[in-house]
Amino acid sequence: MFEIKFVFFLKQRVIPFIHQKSRSSFYCGKLSPLLSLGLIYGSCTPHYDGELNRRPNFHSLIKNGQLPPGIGIDDGAAVLFEGQKIVEVVASRPQAKAYKVKLNNEEIVEEPISARYLGQ
Structure with missing residues (x-):
């Protein structure tokens, strides 16, 4: 048996593996869903x-x-x-982290995931 490990970080390296990812539309400045391979x-x-507008638009889509x-x-974090x-979660910036974002009773809930800072 083999293990599958993925690291998602900085910019578009997330796109191919997550089921759906939000992307920016250059025409309207809003995020829209983008289908991917769906491995996660x-x-x-x-x-x-x-x-x-990234955070509020992501909240709205969810x-x-x-x-x-x-x-x-x-920015600067990797999962x-x-x-x-x-x-x-690791980070190249001291305050960078990731968040689990979900809906709970019709309200968006963010659960911060602390990152291990890779700097000094």
Whole structure:
């Protein structure tokens, strides 16, 4: 038996593996769903803290059912998965982290996932 490990980080390296990912539309400035290989269930968006409207637009897509619950990844953070499980978040910036984002009683809930800072 073999293990599947994935690390998702910085920019578009997330796209091929997550079931659905949000992407920016250059025409309207809003996020829209993007289908991918689906090796890991859920949705994902990078630049969670790096773009002004990224977080609220990701929340909106989850809240209205266009995206399943997922992960928001700050600029400079990376998420390591083993199978479907998040094993670790690492960061090249001291405050960078990731967030589990889900809907609970019609409200968006963010669960911060602390990152191990790779700097000094």
